[in-house]
Amino acid sequence: MKHTQSLPEPSAEALRHSEKLVAMIRQEIFRNQGSISFRRYMEMALYEPLLGYYVTGTYKIGAAGDFITAPEISPLFSQCIASQTAEVIKTYKKGGGWVLELGAGSGTMAADILLELERQKALPERYLILDLSPDLVQRQRQTIAKHAAHLLHLVEWISQLPEDFNGIVIANEVLDAMPIEIFTQHEDKVYQHHIIWEEDQLREQLQIADSDFQKTVQRLQIPFEATPYTSEFNPNLPGWFETLGKSLQSGMILLIDYGYPRREYYLPERNKGTLICHYQHLVNEAPLFYPGLQDITASVDFTGVAEAADKAGFCVAGFTSQAAFLANAGLEDFFMRALENNPEDQYKLAQQVRTLSLPSEMGERFKVIALSKSLDVSLSGFSSLDQRYRL
Ligand SMILES: C[S@@+](CC[C@H](N)C(=O)[O-])C[C@H]1O[C@@H](n2cnc3c(N)ncnc32)[C@H](O)[C@@H]1O
Numbered sequence: 001m002k003h004t005q006s007l008p009e010p011s012a013e014a015l016r017h018s019e020k021l022v023a024m025i026r027q028e029i030f031r032n033q034g035s036i037s038f039r040r041y042m043e044m045a046l047y048e049p050l051l052g053y054y055v056t057g058t059y060k061i062g063a064a065g066d067f068i069t070a071p072e073i074s075p076l077f078s079q080c081i082a083s084q085t086a087e088v089i090k091t092y093k094k095g096g097g098w099v100l101e102l103g104a105g106s107g108t109m110a111a112d113i114l115l116e117l118e119r120q121k122a123l124p125e126r127y128l129i130l131d132l133s134p135d136l137v138q139r140q141r142q143t144i145a146k147h148a149a150h151l152l153h154l155v156e157w158i159s160q161l162p163e164d165f166n167g168i169v170i171a172n173e174v175l176d177a178m179p180i181e182i183f184t185q186h187e188d189k190v191y192q193h194h195i196i197w198e199e200d201q202l203r204e205q206l207q208i209a210d211s212d213f214q215k216t217v218q219r220l221q222i223p224f225e226a227t228p229y230t231s232e233f234n235p236n237l238p239g240w241f242e243t244l245g246k247s248l249q250s251g252m253i254l255l256i257d258y259g260y261p262r263r264e265y266y267l268p269e270r271n272k273g274t275l276i277c278h279y280q281h282l283v284n285e286a287p288l289f290y291p292g293l294q295d296i297t298a299s300v301d302f303t304g305v306a307e308a309a310d311k312a313g314f315c316v317a318g319f320t321s322q323a324a325f326l327a328n329a330g331l332e333d334f335f336m337r338a339l340e341n342n343p344e345d346q347y348k349l350a351q352q353v354r355t356l357s358l359p360s361e362m363g364e365r366f367k368v369i370a371l372s373k374s375l376d377v378s379l380s381g382f383s384s385l386d387q388r389y390r391l
Contacts, residue, residue: 007279007289014293021051021292026197035194035205038287039235042179045291047132053292054133054177067278067295069173070256070322070362071109074352076338078112080329081170081254084370084379085113086122088168088252091377097167097251100128103174107140110155111147113170118151124167127155161247169244169253175305176257176297178236182273183209183217186228190214193230195288202288220301222266231266231273232298237308245312250374253314256322258365259300261390274299302369306391314371318382319391323363326356329381 010018025044029036046053070077089097099117104110110129117123131137137157144152182193184206191206192213198205209217216233244253259265265274277284279294287296306316320328331353338349357363370379 007282007284007286007294010290010293014290017051017056018290018292021045021048022202024048024051025195025202025291029195029197035196035207038182038193038195038204038232039179041195041202041291042287042296045287045296046177046179048292051292053295054136056135056292067281069105070356070366071112071172072106073355074349075108075112076331076334076349076352077326077356078109079116079334080326080331080381081109081172081256082113082116083120083330084254084381085168085170086117086120087377087379088375089117089122089124091375092166094125097124098126098128098162098165099124099167100130100162100165100169100248102130102169102171103177104129104131104140105136105173107136107143108147109170109172110140111144114144114148114151114154123151123154125154127151128162128165129155129157130159130161131157161243164247164249166248166250168251169248171254172256174257175234175237175255175300176259177295178234178240180232180234180275180298181213181216182230182232182275183213184228184230185217185222185224190217202291204288220262220266223268225268226271229268229271231270232275233301234298234304237304238311241308241312241314245314245373248373251372252317252375252377252379253309253371254368254379255305255371256325256366256368257300258362259302259367261319262301262303263390265299265301265303300367302367303391305369306371309371314373316369316388316391317372318368318370318379318386319388320368320382320385321364321387322366322368323357323359324385324387325368325381328383328385329379331357 025041047055049055085099101110110127114127129140144155184191190209192209194205194207196203196205220233275287275298277287277294277296302319335349335353339346355361368381370382
């Protein structure tokens with residue numbers, strides 16, 4: 001993946017699409033006395049009905065898209081997630097435990113998990129999918145119909161969380177797609193990043209933060225050895241976990257994403273934050289470029305995740321790197337099985353394992369956190385190298 005600030009020119013149609021979204025954002029700015037928070041900007045750029053990056057057909061997954069996620073790299077990843085899912089599902093009597101996948105992308109992970117759960121005789125009564133994007137729901141249905149047609153009847157798409165259920169919630173790379181606030185600390189002052197409309201374009205503007213925003217930044221306890229210091233936080237986490245906590249009566253939440261424990265997140269040398277954008281496999285740091293056409297994302301503060309989950313009644317049941325988690329969850333066995341079935345794929349399979357596990361690839365940058373509620377099951381994914389102490 002390349003880092004760049006000069007992006008390829010979008011097609012005329014894509015440009016028109018982005019211009020429509022810019023017009024909506026401009027209206028929103030005018031409605032709000034001339035500025036909106038970065039969080040609101042990101043929310044519109046990614047999720048504005050009919051126009052946001054994830055909501056329309058713009059979001060392109062896989063080798064030809066804007067970026068590639070672990071389930072798209074290899075079914076081995078989803079098979080490991082499935083064996084953890086099976087450990088939870090088997091603790092419930094027949095039909096008692098459901099799976100809920102949040103932000104299911106192309107549906108590849110859902111299809112591969114269902115197939116593996118079937119092999120392990122641990123199919124849930126229902127496999128629910130909640131996604132914000134109607135376009136993706138269509139794609140998910142097609143993917144599951146193509147790869148696991150006989151299990152499609154178990155899958156149900158929902159637009160809000162069930163009133164109550166027991167089982168497991170899975171989300172791969174969903175937290176990093178949540179809208180964030182950006183702040184800058186400079187000479188003892190905290191500024192909140194806003195978006196304004198100036199000289200016929202969207203621009204970023206720093207405004208002195210109000211006291212609630214300042215308190216949130218203070219709670220992060222950043223040493224601020226380097227100033228100006230710019231970074232971000234996810235203000236949606238407490239509400240998100242509270243809602244999940246009301247819905248999930250007992251079970252586990254398994255989240256996989258890139259990020260760090262807080263102490264490593266807000267390091268002095270990371271003084272420009274972690275926000276990045278993906279556009280056709282080019283990484284850039286210009287979130288105001290082509291809203292609606294590119295992904296905007298930030299690393300996850302896993303300490304923040306643990307705190308918000310704890311407040312909502314969950315316990316941190318495990319935290320480790322993706323590499324350790326996959327190794328513990330049976331990656332080698334799944335690799336050997338795939339190899340036996342398709343010996344000619346040896347090179348391809350070995351390459352997939354390397355991408356998922358090597359520290360220089362996804363192995364260390366991605367983490368897995370498990371959050372449990374009223375359920376006493378230890379997941380084998382954390383059986384060695386459980387790093388909760390780092391949170
Ligand atoms: C980066 S994609 C990851 C897709 C997929 N999980 C994968 O690994 O390929 C982020 C997904 O999260 C969804 N999403 C973002 N916020 C969400 C939320 N609050 N609830 C449910 N889905 C959400 C998006 O619509 C999108 O499908």
